[in-house]
Amino acid sequence: MTTDPGQQRIGIFDSGVGGLTVLTQLYRQLPNESILYFGDTARLPYGTRTPSEIVEFVREIMAWLVEQDVKMVIMACNTSSALAMEMVQAEFDIPVLGVILPGAQAAVQQGKRIGVIATPATAASNAYRNAILEMDDSCLVWQVSCPAFVPLVEQNRIHDPYTCEVAREYLAPLIQQRIDTLIYGCTHYPLLAPVLRSLLPAGVTSIDPAVRVVAAAARELELLGLRNAGTALPTRFCVSGPPQQFAQLSVQWLGCTPAVEKISLPTVVRSEAGRKPSPVSLESAE
Numbered sequence: 598m599t600t601d602p603g604q605q606r607i608g609i610f611d612s613g614v615g616g617l618t619v620l621t622q623l624y625r626q627l628p629n630e631s632i633l634y635f636g637d638t639a640r641l642p643y644g645t646r647t648p649s650e651i652v653e654f655v656r657e658i659m660a661w662l663v664e665q666d667v668k669m670v671i672m673a674c675n676t677s678s679a680l681a682m683e684m685v686q687a688e689f690d691i692p693v694l695g696v697i698l699p700g701a702q703a704a705v706q707q708g709k710r711i712g713v714i715a716t717p718a719t720a721a722s723n724a725y726r727n728a729i730l731e732m733d734d735s736c737l738v739w740q741v742s743c744p745a746f747v748p749l750v751e752q753n754r755i756h757d758p759y760t761c762e763v764a765r766e767y768l769a770p771l772i773q774q775r776i777d778t779l780i781y782g783c784t785h786y787p788l789l790a791p792v793l794r795s796l797l798p799a800g801v802t803s804i805d806p807a808v809r810v811v812a813a814a815a816r817e818l819e820l821l822g823l824r825n826a827g828t829a830l831p832t833r834f835c836v837s838g839p840p841q842q843f844a845q846l847s848v849q850w851l852g853c854t855p856a857v858e859k860i861s862l863p864t865v866v867r868s869e870a871g872r873k874p875s876p877v878s879l880e881s882a883e
């Protein structure tokens with residue numbers, strides 16, 4: 598166990614390279630913090646999985662991150678944030694932030710006609726629609742499920758003409774509705790920003806929830822007295838699939854080739870350390 602809690606790492610996770618958009622924001626806004634990045638590359642994409650599969654994956658990842666002694670977790674994955682936030686808050690006793698609320702908040706401060714592009718699981722969950730309407734019920738929300746995007750990013754086909762074609766199709770109904778704001782409702786999508794921006798009318802503001810979630814993490818660390826006063830350690834990158842593939846793909850966004858470890862996630866058992874103890878009933882407390 599680390600003695601100074603400030604020096605513990607912040608754990609962030611995604612199915613693949615999408616979380617790098619959150620990592621980039623962490624480097625910008627919290628340069629002194631040390632990060633542990635996990636990409637569940639053996640099981641991506643998450644967006645076409647069932648809700649119960651997603652909850653199970655997140656449970657395993659959370660248990661592993663707690664084992665690694667992180668001081669906070671940022672779910673750098675909209676699909677996980679949309680489907681597993683409730684489970685995480687009920688079962689794990691460390692600060693955890695998701696991307697949905699910060700993204701919704703940024704959008705309602707920006708516009709009234711809001712488009713959301715997201716994975717099929719996130720779109721079907723209505724997490725963004727519900728969060729936006731709860732904050733401002735005068736907003737209009739259109740959600741589009743974009744199943745092709747994550748595989749295209751993970752196959753490094755961002756500049757492929759086919760990607761532009763697919764993006765044009767996904768954005769068409771939103772442009773037709775004259776949206777003024779577009780939420781990148783998947784952390785992979787800011788990596789497609791050059792393509793998406795070339796198709797969107799100039800007046801549409803695009804929202805990357807990563808900016809806000811990291812700002813919220815900074816406030817939370819401050820509040821809890823968990824900011825690192827020292828210098829950041831190099832980011833530790835871990836994946837469940839081939840490490841070389843992740844390293845080769847991510848170099849274009851990181852600007853250097855990361856050292857990547859392959860790890861196996863633990864099978865979760867209820868009484869693991871760091872998890873909330875199950876509530877004690879009156880009978881057993883007596």
Ligand SMILES: N[C@@H](CCC(=O)O)C(=O)O
Binds near residue numbers: 613643747782783784
């Ligand atoms: N980065 C993705 C995960 C997408 C996927 O694996 O389908 C998200 O934010 O939802």
